[in-house]
Amino acid sequence: MSSEVIGIWIGAILTLGIFSFLYKDNPFYKFSEALFVGISAGYWFVVTFWQYFVPKFWDNLSLAYSELLTKGRVDYHWIYLVGGFFGVLMLLRLVPKIGWLSRWSLAFIVGTTAGLQFTRYLESNGILQVKGTIMPLDLTYPKPFIAHTGFIITDILGTIWCNLLNILYTYSHWVLVVGTFCGLIYFFFSKEHKGVFGGAARVGVWFLMITFGALFGYTVMSRMSLLIGRMDYLFGIWLGLY
């Protein structure tokens, strides 16, 4: 039996172990879960050591040290000691008395990330998105579409659906502008949601609900995809039924 076949069997048995939780909690599930958590932790430890610690810290410091030994020059690679110092401070969380020192590292991380992200978010997700909503509001008529599928029912349904999409597509700029404006009004709480203002807020709620519905639909599709992948593994790869 090749290692590949053994791997497939282990994968299939552990998949069934995890699925068994859908019936009820049981030792088989607990074993599979514990194994998954343990292997993940071990895997990430190795990845962190070999992909982060060794190439980013150890190799750079070794380079700096050899430069110092061979050429007597203090080169810029010594800067990695700063990172190492903050890394050690993080580990001090394990020592309760001086655990507070780890906050320095966290402050450094939060500060650097905030500084780095601020301008990028502002431009990519702020300014450019606002600019994207400033659209010309056309009043052109959408071209009618008639579906030809060969069946009268699908012809009617197809025609209705395609024309609905066509209308939405033609007036997508209107949808975008109205949706953004009404959505913003909904979150404006300084004025009571009554009259025209309340109506606009209500339209905003509809836009929000449609958005949440679309997001939920996409999430369902994503989760179903994962389940399809597992089922394909069990029936196709493991059992070879098709």
Place this chain on the structure above:
Amino acid sequence: MNETTNQEKKTFWEKLLSIDRRIIFLFIAVAISVPLFFKTSLDMPVSPVVQEVYNAIEKLEAGSKVLVSFDYDPGSMPELQPMAESFFRHCFRNNLKVIIMGLWPQGPLQANIALDQVFKDEDIKAKNLQYGIDYVNLGFTAGNEVVIDRMGHDFRESYPADSRGTPLSEIPLMRGVRNYDNIDLILNLSAGYPGTMEWVQYAVDVFHVKLAAGNTAVQAPSMYPYIQTGQLAGVLGGMKGGAEYEIALKRPAKAVSYMFSQAIAHGVICLFIIIGNIAFFSLRKKKTS
């Protein structure tokens, strides 16, 4: 008599609302599994956002360099692996040069799996593609968005060597590639952070490189606003996006075959939602009366 029937109906809806969740799990399992045995391919129209991804690759001249970033792990394989294979097929079919990298440690390994699959195709096999000349795998490097930023100045700052340890200067494909100025298109396959959003923020908006993406369905809705603004050329959203891309490529594969299961499962879920709503409103009517 009417009252008795009414009573029975109400009891039925009450029973339906308190149904054991395991029965629903069973329905979903059957809805997902059974269609897999029928090798049915659903025909579906290619949406404009997917067509744009296809067009972005199609417009490139032979020999153009495409950077493909694999920012996902095996957990997202059912959604993203078919896209990866399609991307490779499209690029190799059009004689494009492919540079592979990953911001997730397992990403470049996923690329190797996809390459193995694509190299089984007769038309691709006939091209006798050479590592280092037609494609190269730079591997993973730590640093998330900082890697993207540094590559904008010089690839060697982030990747002094490829995944096999060969210095970039010794790889024929990488000669003449200094930064994004020498890349014609970036393709990103993303399942979260770091992913497409970071590529938009740090590569597209700073270095003005062209980017197309394939995302998990959970992530896809967050990416659509970038298309409207031109920050993204197009997006493949989840399994359906992957299936549409396979259809655009005229090479239906895994994603298309999975979509039948997807459609049946969605139908069953919709049915349950409708039944649940009817049961809920029936009971509410009963309570108010």
